[in-house]
Amino acid sequence: MNSTAAAPHDPASREPVYVFEVPVRVWHWLHTFSFLALAVSGYLIANPLPSIGGEASDHFLMGNIRLVHFIAAYVFAIGFAVRIYWALVGNRYARELFILPIWRGDWWCGLLHEIRFYLFLSKDTPVSLGHNPLAQVAMFLFNVLGTLFMIGTGFALYGQALGIGSWADRLFGWIIPLIGSEALVRNWHIMGMWLMLVFVIIHIYMAVRADIMGRTSSVSTIIGGWRLFRNGRR
Amino acid sequence: MGDQQTFYEAMREHGITRRSFLKFCSLTAAGLGMGPEFAGKIAHALETKPRTPVIWLHGLECTCCSESFIRSGHPLAADVILSMISLDYDDTLMAAAGYQAEEILEQTVQKYDGNFILACEGNPPLNEDGMYCIQGGKPYIEKLRYMASHCKAIIAWGSCASWGCVQAARPNPTRATPIHKVIHDKPIVKVPGCPPIAEVMTGVITYMVAFGELPELDRQGRPKMFYSQRLHDKCYRRPHFDAGQFVERFDDEGARKGYCLYKVGCKGPTTHNACSTVEWNGGLSWPVKSGHGCLGCAEDNFWDRGSFYSAVTNLGVTGGVEATADDIGEVLAGAAAIGVAAHAAASVVSHMKDGSKGDSSHD
Missing domain, CATH: 3.40.50.700 (NADH:ubiquinone oxidoreductase-like, 20kDa subunit)
Structure with a gap:
């Protein structure tokens, strides 16, 4: 294990490496399931289910869908805040989501290699201990910036329901005049959900593919935390 | 004087x-x-x-x-x-x-x-x-x-x-x-x-x-x-919104019962004005009370925001194309799914070709 600590980026290393610490793994799944709850409930807020009959006082369907959306939003936002804290105190891999090392030449080489690999232009399977450079770019743009955008626009809209002067309005209300009007913020909030969903589709595909065809573990790493290595592509 | x-x-x-x-x-x-x-x-x-x-x-x-x-x-x-x-x-x-x-x-x-x-x-x-x-x-x-x-x-x-x-x-x-x-x-x-x-x-x-x-x-x-509240927050049809009771078409049962007009395009949830409290013409009526959704006339750019009869409106950047976030999002998500499936298929083909050549191509 000494060799892993001394040369953590040595692709030849075959010893398992502890990559994702417990808070990172817990956050990943909280983030996933709160996002799914937010996406489904949010879609149903914008495009409600077919109308139901009976007395209004007997039902609270939209109210409950909004409640799910707001509870999931708090999990999503507070979880992300804790995750940012963990980026400061956690291991080196905990920071990879937030800082793209664009000043490093080998990072750019790795990025180019990744792109060539996924376009079938290179047969040489890249190996990364944490996130590979391509994944880092995608996660930073769609997940980190996307999450910040969704939290900002979401709480700005929430502040309109809570009322002028509420904490959400005071902290995030400035976003509405910045984007234009509340209707426009709402539309971009919906667009943000779709962009994050596109990321989720590609992210799951890449992770499963890396697990099956790559030389490192991937799905089991985000569950157990350890990155395992295999020799060759099989 | x-x-x-x-x-x-x-x-x-x-x-x-x-x-x-x-x-x-x-x-x-x-x-x-x-x-x-x-x-x-x-x-x-x-x-x-x-x-x-x-x-x-x-x-x-x-x-x-x-x-x-x-x-x-x-x-x-x-x-x-x-x-x-x-x-x-x-x-x-x-x-x-x-x-x-x-x-x-x-x-x-x-x-x-x-x-x-x-x-x-x-x-x-x-x-x-x-x-x-x-x-x-x-x-x-x-x-x-x-x-x-x-x-x-x-x-x-x-x-x-x-x-x-x-x-x-x-x-x-x-x-x-x-x-x-x-x-x-x-x-x-x-x-x-x-x-x-x-x-x-x-x-x-x-x-x-x-x-x-x-x-x-x-x-x-x-x-x-x-202007500090949305029409939606004080709308007398709000209980129907919370219950999930909507007008689906202007000639349906919901319209006759006075259900929420959100699904036929009411912009009350994003419009800041006093219509739902002060009302119009000395408290006689206002758009939602008369059975039509709010157009959002007090909001910036309401005239260029797409349909008055759709809950999700356009993004304001699509130029002449009247596309909503849902239209664009569905296309993007569909394209991502197709792209992923195509890439997976290509990966399998590439892998099988390598396999048939033997393991000499890498390592």
Whole structure:
């Protein structure tokens, strides 16, 4: 294990490496399931289910869908805040989501290699201990910036329901005049959900593919935390 | 008297009794949401403060703001307010015309420099040096800039003056421009709506002339007392929204039962105005009460935001293409799914080719 600590980026290393610490793994799944709850409930807020009959006082369907959306939003936002804290105190891999090392030449080489690999232009399977450079770019743009955008626009809209002067309005209300009007913020909030969903589709595909065809573990790493290595592509 | 005349004296001159005056004060205090003790304060202010002249300019507009204003639900309010302001200058309401009318502007500037309120209905077109709106032989933009440079504060009446409204709709051939993008050095109160509610207009103007200051404004420059809540938050059909009971078509059972109009495009959830509380025509009705969704006429860009009959509207960046976030998102997510499937298939093919060649191609 000494060799892993001394040369953590040595692709030849075959010893398992502890990559994702417990808070990172817990956050990943909280983030996933709160996002799914937010996406489904949010879609149903914008495009409600077919109308139901009976007395209004007997039902609270939209109210409950909004409640799910707001509870999931708090999990999503507070979880992300804790995750940012963990980026400061956690291991080196905990920071990879937030800082793209664009000043490093080998990072750019790795990025180019990744792109060539996924376009079938290179047969040489890249190996990364944490996130590979391509994944880092995608996660930073769609997940980190996307999450910040969704939290900002979401709480700005929430502040309109809570009322002028509420904490959400005071902290995030400035976003509405910045984007234009509340209707426009709402539309971009919906667009943000779709962009994050596109990321989720590609992210799951890449992770499963890396697990099956790559030389490192991937799905089991985000569950157990350890990155395992295999020799060759099989 | 002349310059020293108070609002109260001006009203008495126009035949308004003290009883009516006090009723107006309490009505206005209630309308502004200020509590009973403010009726006395308003009365005191109007009795002691010298009358502030109001100049009412008209740019590119349809006069619906004036039409709304003179139909203020409480006839008393209209009488009192009109006696306070109409004498000075309002193209459509005053008796004077031609040179006589234009002279009033000059006189007001000389007599009340820095002390009059400029109420702007409509907006100036900037293209072709403002030639799309000529008044008294001069482009309106020149008149607006001249009067604005001498006024105390500006009221931007309606969505035209506040946001641009229909004449500023894409592609905005005359470059109609809202007041706050033309005048930068004076305080501006936006009173959006197409038109604004009469009671909102009289409330704002009374507050400004009575207290000599602007009402508290939100981030977008609208008086908080009337624009701090969405229609949706006070809508009488809100229980149907929360229950999940919607009008799906204008001729269905839900429409007859008065269900929520959100699914047929009501913009109440994103529109800030007082319609659902103050209502229109003296509390007679308002769009949702009459069975039609809110168009969002008090919101910026409502005219270019796509369908009035769809809950999700367009993003404002798609140019001529009328696409909503859901349209674009469904295409993107579909493309991602197809791309992933194609890449997976290509990976399998590539892997099998390597396998058939043996393991010599790598490691």
